[in-house]
Amino acid sequence: MKQDGISKYKVKGYRIKIAKENKYLMYAAEPDFDFDQDPLVFAELSSIIFKNKGRLGEKILKFDELVSVLKSIFMWKVLEIDDLPTEPDLFAELFIFKxxxxxxxxxxxxxxxxxEIYLDQMNAPIYIDHKIFGRCNTKIVLEEEEIRSLITRLKLEHPISVTTKKPSLKIEFKTNDFHMRISMDFPPLSPNGPTFNIRKFHRNPLKLVDLVELKTLSPIIASYLIEVVKERRNITVIGEPNSGKTTLANAIDLYTPKHWRKIAIEDAIESINQTELGYKQLLIQIDSFESNRSLYTKTSEILKLLHRSPDWIYLGEIQSSEHTRAMFEALNAGLKGIQTAHADSIEKILRRWENLHKISVTDFLSLDTIIIMKREITENNFIRTIAEIYEVRTENIQNDEKYGFLEKIYDSSWKKERTTTRIKEVSFIKEKIDSIVEGEIQLQEQINKKNKQLITVK
Structure with a gap:
């Protein structure tokens, strides 16, 4: 079997290797210490835990609490072990994970x-989406006991239940070391056993300058979007799943003035906690579609926004017809902010809202700015870009075209000069063109400076 090594790096107690195996990329992780190779050590530490299990108490321990309490029970023994292959703290965590x-x-x-992490059915190997290498296979085939352990841990983190009438769950799993949204389906919905799709959230979220470096958007468009936010224009980011909608929305959202009162409403918190960055932000977590509870719905919380006096709102993913109607009620009441929705073209999202969700075309006039994201699938990777940007022009509502109020501001096929001219001549923030061009120059200077520093380090 031919195997070509591509990349190796370390991740907190594990050695990661990316290799090409029979034309496919393979992701593998080896622990710094394999307890299967030394079962006596595992048995001895497990015995200490068992003898002191009373110290765990009766309270349900979240993941970080569990790790901390377990370490306090057996860490003294770890420190007595000679020639540890890794740091004592990492060794202890590897034992706990086992x-x-x-x-x-x-x-x-x-x-x-x-x-992202995917499991399509029982007895099938997990595969992932890697930030650098794209789609990678693994040789990890989880046993039934391992899947039960994951489900048990999720239930301990959140008050959830799964039944034949509600065979799905969607929850947030957040610790000091990772932050994820986990969606799982169970029989009878998934006849071949439990499945999951795990979306990872970056601890250091990408900024617009990072997205420019990744070619998601150009410097001129990044600068344009910053001015759109400062003008408190509504922004809707649409695209197919995994096209980068939330990443872009979070990056844009960081450019609001810090004195604005911001409210974010989401089922799984994907926005950035900005309070520690100096922003005034209220996060509201509501029940997901998959939840058995219905106390806190997105629809009800969006409607409550009218009495919470926000300067800027972050609505996360707009899914159902109820979400859509609540969103337009909020926007038509004068609230300003950003939201995401699934569609791969401007026509499809507007037709769905009009025909299926029964939204009046005149209500679309409150949208202001609509961004269309595209995801291109290459051999192993995904390329995410802004494909188009439209502004909604109230003065064009009488246009004979179906959606004649749409003014295209940007197309990824255009040259930079055409985009600049388009913003300068027809955009509702055309008077900001000097600031936009200046911002473009500053963004490019940041990138050039960063690249120069990387070259110097090398």
């Missing part, structure tokens, strides 16, 4: 370069 039967999937949770 103890709770999450050791084989844990490197995928800990690796910031892993964006």
């Amino acid at each position: 103890l709770i039967k999450l050791d084989r999937i844990m490197p995928l949770f800990l690796d910031d370069k892993v964006n």
